[in-house]
Amino acid sequence: MSKSKTLIKIKPNTYKNGDVVKVSFMVMHPMETGLRKDKKTGEVIPADYIKSAKFEYNGKVFTTMNIWETLSVNPVITTYMTIDGAGSLKVTFTDSKGTVEESSEEIKPKG
Amino acid sequence: MKRRDFLKNLSLSAATVAVIPTMSFAADDKPKASNALAYKDALAAITGGKTPEPSEKVSLKVPEIAENGAVVPVTVEIDYPMTDSDYVKAIHIFAAKNGNSRCIDAHLSPANGKAMLSTRVKLGETQEVIALAELSNGNFLIASQSVKVTIGGCG
Numbered sequence: 044m045s046k047s048k049t050l051i052k053i054k055p056n057t058y059k060n061g062d063v064v065k066v067s068f069m070v071m072h073p074m075e076t077g078l079r080k081d082k083k084t085g086e087v088i089p090a091d092y093i094k095s096a097k098f099e100y101n102g103k104v105f106t107t108m109n110i111w112e113t114l115s116v117n118p119v120i121t122t123y124m125t126i127d128g129a130g131s132l133k134v135t136f137t138d139s140k141g142t143v144e145e146s147s148e149e150i151k152p153k154g
Numbered sequence: 155m156k157r158r159d160f161l162k163n164l165s166l167s168a169a170t171v172a173v174i175p176t177m178s179f180a181a182d183d184k185p186k187a188s189n190a191l192a193y194k195d196a197l198a199a200i201t202g203g204k205t206p207e208p209s210e211k212v213s214l215k216v217p218e219i220a221e222n223g224a225v226v227p228v229t230v231e232i233d234y235p236m237t238d239s240d241y242v243k244a245i246h247i248f249a250a251k252n253g254n255s256r257c258i259d260a261h262l263s264p265a266n267g268k269a270m271l272s273t274r275v276k277l278g279e280t281q282e283v284i285a286l287a288e289l290s291n292g293n294f295l296i297a298s299q300s301v302k303v304t305i306g307g308c309g
Contacts, residue, residue, distance in 0.1 A: 063267035077187055090187065105265035112187060113249055113257040115225045115274040122260065125267035
């Protein structure tokens with residue numbers, strides 16, 4: 044897969060400074076294990092999976108992840124983060140083919 | 155070449171063609187990913203020989219019966235403070251019997267506010283799913299649950 048799409052979701056929708064909110068990242072990715080065979084040609088489909096993920100908030104890395112092919116197709120990863128001022132949340136994924144995908148979301152705390 | 159010889163050769167070559175695919179198929183019976191690491195080795199690599207302590211503080215939510223092994227939701231939550239001096243450093247999820255037992259390692263920091271990780275994994279067969287939490291004081295907490303898989307998710 045040449046291009047993946049990343050969706051960032053923050054729950055709840057409205058939050059203020061100091062709140063601990065749920066952040067979900069959904070990536071469109073085939074997560075091929077390299078073990079499956081193409082049913083038509085019988086050839087092995089090469090491995091293609093997300094290797095690592097990095098989460099940055101206002102330029103500061105707060106979570107990094109090592110990921111293997113054992114994760115399901117189109118991985119959804121959820122964790123928590125503390126809201127600490129307005130700014131941007133950036134997610135960077137790198138897959139086994141070397142593709143780097145970035146996505147960001149504006150953080151706008153109310154009050 | 156006489157007609158008889160030609161037919162003889164033809165039937166011989168046909169026989170070899172018929173045999174080879176079945177042989178190669180048998181060899182591929184249990185393929186393994188190039189980066190496969192068994193559960194015991196993966197655990198030892200992280201803990202460095204320390205014995206993780208089974209703890210109720212680690213809550214692992216996995217369905218007991220998974221109809222589809224390709225998409226099994228896993229949620230790990232650790233009842234532990236996330237302060238600058240005392241926090242959960244990392245959460246690891248393993249699937250004990252998968253070719254590659256490692257699923258995900260999440261390296262957290264106090265900025266997370268809460269130690270929680272949720273995702274979806276593939277399970278090849280009925281097996282145990284294990285959650286390991288690495289604390290900032292160097293200790294390890296562990297929890298596991300077996301999941302019955304009715305349709306395999308790998309291959």
